[in-house]
Amino acid sequence: MRADNRFGTCRMCGKQVLWIRTKNGKNMPCDPTIHPYVTTLGGKERIVTEEGDVVCAEIVHSQHGNITGHGYISHFATRQKAGKTKKAAAG
């Protein structure tokens, strides 16, 4: 039985987010899409694994090649990338 609903909605943009508890004990909102990643020196992405580890890695876009594992991208990171500020309806 799964009682934990880890999905939520971002208050800022209204998108669905997945809450992952990091090893620091913080809840981090991540994009619900899981990505294959490989940890590299100087990896530009901040990947949050299902275990709550935050690692610097690169997203693997091709089907072949070795991957380190699967993880999630911080929702804050994608918001920065989008570069758009969507004004939330004041309520």
Ligand SMILES: [Zn+2]
């Ligand atoms: Zn958002």
